[in-house]
Amino acid sequence: MARHCIGIDLGGTAIKFGLLGEDRRFGEIIQRPTPTDRGADGVVEQMIAGGQKLANQAAEEGDEIVGVGIGAPGPLRISEGVIVGMPNIPGMENAPLRDRVGEGLGLPAVLENDANAAALGEFLCGAGKAARNMVLLTLGTGLGSGIIVEGEILHGAHEMGAEIGHMVVQPEGEECGCGQRGCLERYCSAKFLARRAARRIKAEGVTGPLDETLEDKGEINSLDIERAREAGDAFAAEVWDEAAYYLALGCVNICRIFDPDEIVLGGGLAGAGEALTGPLMGHFERLHWSMAPVVTKIAIARLGNDAGVVGAAGVAWRACGE
Numbered sequence: 121m122a123r124h125c126i127g128i129d130l131g132g133t134a135i136k137f138g139l140l141g142e143d144r145r146f147g148e149i150i151q152r153p154t155p156t157d158r159g160a161d162g163v164v165e166q167m168i169a170g171g172q173k174l175a176n177q178a179a180e181e182g183d184e185i186v187g188v189g190i191g192a193p194g195p196l197r198i199s200e201g202v203i204v205g206m207p208n209i210p211g212m213e214n215a216p217l218r219d220r221v222g223e224g225l226g227l228p229a230v231l232e233n234d235a236n237a238a239a240l241g242e243f244l245c246g247a248g249k250a251a252r253n254m255v256l257l258t259l260g261t262g263l264g265s266g267i268i269v270e271g272e273i274l275h276g277a278h279e280m281g282a283e284i285g286h287m288v289v290q291p292e293g294e295e296c297g298c299g300q301r302g303c304l305e306r307y308c309s310a311k312f313l314a315r316r317a318a319r320r321i322k323a324e325g326v327t328g329p330l331d332e333t334l335e336d337k338g339e340i341n342s343l344d345i346e347r348a349r350e351a352g353d354a355f356a357a358e359v360w361d362e363a364a365y366y367l368a369l370g371c372v373n374i375c376r377i378f379d380p381d382e383i384v385l386g387g388g389l390a391g392a393g394e395a396l397t398g399p400l401m402g403h404f405e406r407l408h409w410s411m412a413p414v415v416t417k418i419a420i421a422r423l424g425n426d427a428g429v430v431g432a433a434g435v436a437w438r439a440c441g442e
């Protein structure tokens with residue numbers, strides 16, 4: 121009889137479900153739409169229905185389910201198992217997600233921030249498998265992050281730790297939605313890299329392929345910048361390199377605080393692979409202190425968008441099974 125934990129990853133448009141075995145093997149991931157119009161009741165029902173489907177499958181195989189882990193976007197009150205709210209789902213305010221889903225499935229349940237869960241997913245089953253200390257940076261709309269210290273997720277005293285995207289890298293720099301200035305995510309997330317470039321094109325009258333795309337589509341994205349850079353556009357190369365510089369600055373600061381085995385990069389921008397890690401490593405090695413050689417590895421994430429659901433199940437294993 122094999123033992124599994126259920127992972128549930130709550131997103132704004134879809135909820136993902138999967139089983140993680142004791143042997144760290146992951147089963148098929150199923151997906152259901154997030155009911156955005158029925159408040160917490162609809163979301164909880166959908167989570168229980170998807171979880172029950174996996175539990176039934178396991179029962180047919182004669183396998184045991186040990187617990188359920190839920191990854192959800194912040195803000196959360198993790199120790200209470202409560203989601204504070206989700207901007208795109210009205211009626212989720214202060215929903216006791218952990219207890220309702222746990223009771224519905226008849227299983228011990230645990231709630232975790234989705235970025236932390238994704239970091240644990242990469243740590244257990246992806247790019248961080250060989251690490252004890254690992255940091256995941258997800259370069260997407262913003263810059264999500266999770267920190268694994270000696271094998272455990274770092275939460276901080278007020279459950280507000282591991283917000284590397286809001287580490288200040290430019291005093292008096294870009295304004296951020298969090299109320300600070302010069303936050304890392306404003307310089308190197310996929311969205312803000314493109315937004316900064318678009319602003320410069322307009323302000324400085326930059327001409328070239330990006331200017332043309334901006335004219336045609338009314339916006340540019342990080343993929344447009346990457347393509348223009350590959351085609352030899354000097355402005356695209358400059359803004360890409362600037363993002364790599366700030367990201368390297370963030371990585372050096374991470375090393376000074378945590379000394380991780382590995383910094384793993386995920387999200388849309390990490391899809392650039394070598395085109396990102398090449399210039400990043402150049403800046404990283406130059407900015408890094410000289411008291412000791414660079415030993416922290418920088419790697420591309422392996423689980424893609426599944427890191428969150430894998431990690432949510434991993435959180436359940438930590439809480440219920442190990």
Ligand SMILES: [Zn+2]
Nearest residue numbers: 286296298303
């Ligand atoms: Zn910020």
